[in-house]
Amino acid sequence: MLCTTERPSVGGGATGGTCTSSVPKIMVFRPTLEEMQDFSKYLEHMESMGAHKAGLAKIIPPKEWIPRKGGYEDIDMEIPSPISQMVSGGQGLYQQYNIQKKPMSVKEFRRVAQSDRFNTPPHFDYEDLERKYWKNIAFNAPIYGADVSGSLYDPGVKEFNINHLNTILDLVGQDYGIKIEGVNTAYLYFGMWKTTFAWHTEDMDLYSINYLHFGAPKSWYCVPPEHGRRLERLAAGFFHNTAQECSAFLRHKMTVISPQVLRQYSIPYNKITQEAGEFMITFPYGYHAGFNHGFNCAESTNFALPRWVEYGKRASQCLCRNDCVKISMDVFVKKFQPDRYELWLAGQDVGCHPEDPSSRVAARAPTHLEMAMLRSMIKSKSKRHPVLSKHCLVPEEDAGDTDGTEIYDPEDDEDTKKQRRPSKGSLSKRKGPPKGAAQGGDKKRPRKPRANSTNDGDASPTKGSASRNPAQYNSLMQVANEKEEEEVTPTPGMPRKLCLSTAVRRQPLHPAPKKHKSHPALLKVPGEDSSEEEWSSGGDTSGLKANSSSSAAPTTTTTGGGNNNGNGSGSLGAREPGSWAAPYMDLWSFRPASLYAERQLNRHSSTLEPHCALCLLFRPLQYSREETPREQPTVPESSAVWMPAVCFVNGGLDVVRSAEVGMPEIPDTDVKSSELLVCTTCSVCVHKHCYGVTVPVIKETWKCDRCAVQPISVECCLCSLRGGALKQTTHGRWVHLLCALLVPEVHLVDQRARSPVDVLRVTPQRARLRCTYCHKLRDRLGCPLELGACIQCTSGKCTTAFHVTCAHAAGVSFVTSDWPLPIFIKCIKHSPTQSVTKVREDTTRSPLVTPRERPPAEPLPPVEPGSRVVAKHKNGRYYWGRVKETRSHDFYSVDFEDNSSCDNLRPEDIVDRDCVQAGPPNLGDIVQVNWTDGKLYHAVFKGLKTVNLYTVLFEDESERTAKREDIYAEGEELPKRVKSRLRIFSGF
Numbered sequence: 001m002l003c004t005t006e007r008p009s010v011g012g013g014a015t016g017g018t019c020t021s022s023v024p025k026i027m028v029f030r031p032t033l034e035e036m037q038d039f040s041k042y043l044e045h046m047e048s049m050g051a052h053k054a055g056l057a058k059i060i061p062p063k064e065w066i067p068r069k070g071g072y073e074d075i076d077m078e079i080p081s082p083i084s085q086m087v088s089g090g091q092g093l094y095q096q097y098n099i100q101k102k103p104m105s106v107k108e109f110r111r112v113a114q115s116d117r118f119n120t121p122p123h124f125d126y127e128d129l130e131r132k133y134w135k136n137i138a139f140n141a142p143i144y145g146a147d148v149s150g151s152l153y154d155p156g157v158k159e160f161n162i163n164h165l166n167t168i169l170d171l172v173g174q175d176y177g178i179k180i181e182g183v184n185t186a187y188l189y190f191g192m193w194k195t196t197f198a199w200h201t202e203d204m205d206l207y208s209i210n211y212l213h214f215g216a217p218k219s220w221y222c223v224p225p226e227h228g229r230r231l232e233r234l235a236a237g238f239f240h241n242t243a244q245e246c247s248a249f250l251r252h253k254m255t256v257i258s259p260q261v262l263r264q265y266s267i268p269y270n271k272i273t274q275e276a277g278e279f280m281i282t283f284p285y286g287y288h289a290g291f292n293h294g295f296n297c298a299e300s301t302n303f304a305l306p307r308w309v310e311y312g313k314r315a316s317q318c319l320c321r322n323d324c325v326k327i328s329m330d331v332f333v334k335k336f337q338p339d340r341y342e343l344w345l346a347g348q349d350v351g352c353h354p355e356d357p358s359s360r361v362a363a364r365a366p367t368h369l370e371m372a373m374l375r376s377m378i379k380s381k382s383k384r385h386p387v388l389s390k391h392c393l394v395p396e397e398d399a400g401d402t403d404g405t406e407i408y409d410p411e412d413d414e415d416t417k418k419q420r421r422p423s424k425g426s427l428s429k430r431k432g433p434p435k436g437a438a439q440g441g442d443k444k445r446p447r448k449p450r451a452n453s454t455n456d457g458d459a460s461p462t463k464g465s466a467s468r469n470p471a472q473y474n475s476l477m478q479v480a481n482e483k484e485e486e487e488v489t490p491t492p493g494m495p496r497k498l499c500l501s502t503a504v505r506r507q508p509l510h511p512a513p514k515k516h517k518s519h520p521a522l523l524k525v526p527g528e529d530s531s532e533e534e535w536s537s538g539g540d541t542s543g544l545k546a547n548s549s550s551s552a553a554p555t556t557t558t559t560g561g562g563n564n565n566g567n568g569s570g571s572l573g574a575r576e577p578g579s580w581a582a583p584y585m586d587l588w589s590f591r592p593a594s595l596y597a598e599r600q601l602n603r604h605s606s607t608l609e610p611h612c613a614l615c616l617l618f619r620p621l622q623y624s625r626e627e628t629p630r631e632q633p634t635v636p637e638s639s640a641v642w643m644p645a646v647c648f649v650n651g652g653l654d655v656v657r658s659a660e661v662g663m664p665e666i667p668d669t670d671v672k673s674s675e676l677l678v679c680t681t682c683s684v685c686v687h688k689h690c691y692g693v694t695v696p697v698i699k700e701t702w703k704c705d706r707c708a709v710q711p712i713s714v715e716c717c718l719c720s721l722r723g724g725a726l727k728q729t730t731h732g733r734w735v736h737l738l739c740a741l742l743v744p745e746v747h748l749v750d751q752r753a754r755s756p757v758d759v760l761r762v763t764p765q766r767a768r769l770r771c772t773y774c775h776k777l778r779d780r781l782g783c784p785l786e787l788g789a790c791i792q793c794t795s796g797k798c799t800t801a802f803h804v805t806c807a808h809a810a811g812v813s814f815v816t817s818d819w820p821l822p823i824f825i826k827c828i829k830h831s832p833t834q835s836v837t838k839v840r841e842d843t844t845r846s847p848l849v850t851p852r853e854r855p856p857a858e859p860l861p862p863v864e865p866g867s868r869v870v871a872k873h874k875n876g877r878y879y880w881g882r883v884k885e886t887r888s889h890d891f892y893s894v895d896f897e898d899n900s901s902c903d904n905l906r907p908e909d910i911v912d913r914d915c916v917q918a919g920p921p922n923l924g925d926i927v928q929v930n931w932t933d934g935k936l937y938h939a940v941f942k943g944l945k946t947v948n949l950y951t952v953l954f955e956d957e958s959e960r961t962a963k964r965e966d967i968y969a970e971g972e973e974l975p976k977r978v979k980s981r982l983r984i985f986s987g988f
Helices: 039-048 106-113 126-135 168-176 225-238 240-245 259-264 308-313 330-336 338-345 368-376 437-442 530-534 579-587 595-606 655-661 705-709 737-742 775-781 804-810
Strands: 002-005 027-030 056-059 083-090 093-100 143-149 187-191 196-200 207-215 218-223 255-257 270-274 279-282 287-292 296-303 350-353 356-362 638-640 673-678 685-687 726-728 734-736 813-816 823-826 868-872 878-896 901-905 926-930 936-954 959-963
Touching: 056 270, 106 143, 106 187, 126 218, 168 330, 196 255, 218 225, 218 279, 225 240, 225 255, 225 259, 225 287, 240 813, 308 330, 330 338, 579 595, 579 804, 595 685, 705 726, 726 737, 734 737, 737 804, 868 936, 868 959, 878 926, 901 936
Parallel strands: 027 056
Antiparallel strands: 002 027, 056 279, 083 093, 083 143, 093 255, 143 187, 187 296, 196 287, 207 279, 207 296, 218 270, 218 287, 350 356, 638 673, 673 685, 726 734, 813 823, 868 878, 878 901, 878 936, 926 936, 936 959
């Protein structure tokens, strides 16, 4: 046996920002034929040499070892589910989406791979080819023949036979009779130039073996397991929204990060090229990625050694998908760690992850459901994955229709199993449609400020549109009747735990005026500190913004209305904005300052989760002065941090600058929660992390920066509203920290302390933008125009501009997203509203987007029988018809013992309980399901859903049954795909 180290392949070391000697190298082993007889023993020998420290190793078998003596010219196989790999992103950060293609034979795949379109480009060497790969990764999506169950080994091959490795992972099959395709059985992968496997570790952090049978080489990148946590934190920093949705999102195998980005953030990595006839071994928790140089074929599977058990117990798991492999560790802990078995069952097996000694936590214990499932299994019986019924949701006449609408045919109602889709998760490691795919091609990068956005909020409505802008100005301001045209725009994914959609109260198109009472300029409330009287209209107004010269006494509107019939040209009450702005009347910077008004806003903000004035950006403010407590409410000790880490980094939102000077420096920390602090003077509540408090403080006496320096009237030089958390600028003014984070050109001099703030980089183009919410108010009052800095809507080509605080108050939606757009901003006309006349989102089940990947949609209103609707006819086109009747069906959701699932099971398919008479089982009950193949399978009951079905009668007397999302009532605008196929019956 000979062992060498691939020194030329090191991509870490000096290039990765670490001393070369400290980065484990990829080791290359050349075993003899005799040493290959015992696979597990040889792997243990490799680990004794330290091969596992790099996370990847190469094995070159002897020349006399031949896995397939007949050669590879006679391969007659079909690739059932080839995938087209679409990549979006830039600057070294990409998301990969897999679109399933029609089945093709290996010969056909080879012909496509070697065509002019997909063939390997000319290159000098592997380094040149690598440069061309990263330069063209987002172009000309290649086709990958991945996850083909089978093996190319001759049956008599015993050495390193991937289909029969005889490792401890085979206990899953021996004890439980479960075969997990691609995990303890072999998978074939047919590649072509530029086909990619994204950064990931193996399922359950298992080992893997990959043998390249023939064809072009394969390039591999790997990060040593000891640095795996750093890679996870880096990815979570750039893909904040995806990380919020699933902490183990790298298991989705969608994230592609270039080695240049790894070098920039000093993450050590190695790279190596695998030639035909060579093995690659990946070790537990070894992150790896790579690409194929051209047409080739590799065979792969997972395996395990005793050292893996501790990794398996503490492996992170994706909980947002059903197709991620989860293996019960019961048999492994019982066999290899018997002294810790009882502690593990009790959830008290406290220890460190093998690659993260800094964190001591208890290993995840098996649930009662998992143990019950194990006890119910018959060891000697081989379970097969529940298969898809030959019947499907779409009738045969629609089989070739790519629209994706599900149609229920009354004739098929006697067998609802036809409506069952295949379980999303057969345990096979199939690359399904990726999560968040909607974002990939739809998100727009932050742009330089666009011109002529001053009047964007005043677009005239299209003829026939009945939709209204929920945030209208007062009719006395002569802008109440101006309506905004609604458009359909892509929507990025939302964190499940954050309710980020904006709810805005609607008001009539011609609201009736309401009376308001006039109040003194300085509001005196019993019980409030007399220091409020020190606040006057003489605040600092120089700098980026000019202050109002009006000296008229302010008036106050009641919370219930946004209109005023006040008299006198100097009265602001007659010119207040709509209902959304009524509570903010005393907070405008061109009004006399009021500490009481600021306190009220800050106290209201502190009552809303997550209580931090900065993180509150991602939920509707819905401020009401009448409902705000007079005293400081009690807030928790700490709460979750919602603000993406990249927003605290200079240039984090400035993609144009990032493209010129490089990626922003994402901190190598993962702050998920932080302590809350409340200012004793202005009552603003902030996270220590968000506000940049780096020294110990006494919470009972803590003051924010503004109140600690001077408790006098100050205002943000980037917007028109007071209140909130402020920081001082480099030229002595004040600015909302929230405004500083969202305006791309504004930088923090000390990023850890979040101050001072440099606002002098704001471009002239941005300074010329006018806030659609406050600039008209200033103009009609004769106040000087604001000189702050606006941001713009990121939906499509929308140029609507607004101040950060004005937009948040008015109901603009701020949604956390992924790089290169960490925060997706949607103006009112692009935000979801309660109007049923809005353009409905296209719910087509395209390959790129599955229903699970869409942001939560508001429920559509029911349609009454007799109503006219547009629905899909059996000929594939859309026609007008009438709803004949409605009915509801209950469908059960269950998880099978092999982790596959079904969410449209009929109650009568559960055979060990009369669900029709007795009702559904209890959540978590183990039931027996009669599947379409006539066999019974154990499953866990997860819940039920009720689906309303509508029977539509067309003019030709034909009927179709569809779900609510597949019909369009009168007044609902039709998506383009429906409009293009809408027809009128003729000849009847």
